[in-house]
Amino acid sequence: MKVKVVSKILEANDRIADENRKRFKDAGVYVMNLMGAPGAGKTTLLERTIQALKPHLKIGVIEGDIVGTDDAERIGALNVPVVQINTGGACHLDANMISEVLSELPIRELDMLIIENVGNLVCPAEFKVGEDIKMMVLSVAEGHDKPLKYPLMFQESSALVLNKIDLLPYMNTDINKVRRDSLALNPKLQIFEISCTTGTGIDQWAQWLSALRS
Amino acid sequence: MKVKVVSKILEANDRIADENRKRFKDAGVYVMNLMGAPGAGKTTLLERTIQALKPHLKIGVIEGDIVGTDDAERIGALNVPVVQINTGGACHLDANMISEVLSELPIRELDMLIIENVGNLVCPAEFKVGEDIKMMVLSVAEGHDKPLKYPLMFQESSALVLNKIDLLPYMNTDINKVRRDSLALNPKLQIFEISCTTGTGIDQWAQWLSALRS
Numbered sequence: 001m002k003v004k005v006v007s008k009i010l011e012a013n014d015r016i017a018d019e020n021r022k023r024f025k026d027a028g029v030y031v032m033n034l035m036g037a038p039g040a041g042k043t044t045l046l047e048r049t050i051q052a053l054k055p056h057l058k059i060g061v062i063e064g065d066i067v068g069t070d071d072a073e074r075i076g077a078l079n080v081p082v083v084q085i086n087t088g089g090a091c092h093l094d095a096n097m098i099s100e101v102l103s104e105l106p107i108r109e110l111d112m113l114i115i116e117n118v119g120n121l122v123c124p125a126e127f128k129v130g131e132d133i134k135m136m137v138l139s140v141a142e143g144h145d146k147p148l149k150y151p152l153m154f155q156e157s158s159a160l161v162l163n164k165i166d167l168l169p170y171m172n173t174d175i176n177k178v179r180r181d182s183l184a185l186n187p188k189l190q191i192f193e194i195s196c197t198t199g200t201g202i203d204q205w206a207q208w209l210s211a212l213r214s
Numbered sequence: 215m216k217v218k219v220v221s222k223i224l225e226a227n228d229r230i231a232d233e234n235r236k237r238f239k240d241a242g243v244y245v246m247n248l249m250g251a252p253g254a255g256k257t258t259l260l261e262r263t264i265q266a267l268k269p270h271l272k273i274g275v276i277e278g279d280i281v282g283t284d285d286a287e288r289i290g291a292l293n294v295p296v297v298q299i300n301t302g303g304a305c306h307l308d309a310n311m312i313s314e315v316l317s318e319l320p321i322r323e324l325d326m327l328i329i330e331n332v333g334n335l336v337c338p339a340e341f342k343v344g345e346d347i348k349m350m351v352l353s354v355a356e357g358h359d360k361p362l363k364y365p366l367m368f369q370e371s372s373a374l375v376l377n378k379i380d381l382l383p384y385m386n387t388d389i390n391k392v393r394r395d396s397l398a399l400n401p402k403l404q405i406f407e408i409s410c411t412t413g414t415g416i417d418q419w420a421q422w423l424s425a426l427r428s
Contacts (some may be wrong), residue, residue, distance in 0.1 A: 121333060152303075
């Protein structure tokens, strides 16, 4: 019974996601759904990405959080259009939430829309929002067992940013195991090693993303 | 409509949680619900806690994960009774899942049962499982903005373990802000600074936990 309800919710979500996708295509905007656990470094990566791509691309952002506007304020400080969604209790964004805020963004003027999901390694991977690609951020401080314990997000993502690699010398995380297990789940996954603190890997990541758009 | 369904699910959950609580009380076992984001260090803290308390208390463990038995194998290696729940897609444990596995554990022989929830900073805080206390682990690598962005778990928990404090010299996390914001949400919250790598703070934490039981 519970599964039935969930499956109906997912079907309804997919219909709205398809409508969003049409609106994005009509507007000519490329859409990325950015996912990861709390504290993986999604917002900081987004700041660095915007700084790298802003000279070439017009970027807009939707921020998803349970409560508060901290992340939208950080992104707004970079002078890009941003909308904050507060989900209340919900641990993920869904297609309807995105649909409801789209009129607040000048999507026809944008080249790329980045949707930062709620910090959660589970449910965001289950809900399409109309995106062109999903990608995920994993902090090396989260440990090397995450692909096998939370496989769906690794399977659904086109790219994995291994973030905070400047911390590797101070911990036992085996990133070769992360690479191996992630690629076993998803052989097409593009993996980037990044430190938002030192800037390592940002250029390569931004170039890859920019090429996707064109 | 969606809210209505969710509220019915939560009511049904609370009834089963009350039944679990009666079973725990009859058995004379103290129950802790251990929560936190993926990679906060819940399982490693559990290993250290068991090592510290094992001479004094009989401990049993229920491990909650989406898939796999990694965590149960780590705990089983310490020779304590352990059961693994695989939730499938569900991002949290609920009271019914706990009820269904209780017969697999010798709860009348235990002093303390520790239930390690699915790695998630959101939904586990919404679902009672019949526990005496909830507690949470936050890795300092997750950053200092987490209490304000994920308030419910901080409000519901009796204790907060600030884990991986050995990494503090290598990052910008302001743990005084974490303390301040956490205590504003929950003035009774007990806060412990711990490194499972160096052992800092484990004794104090284990003593506090042991005193709760008696």
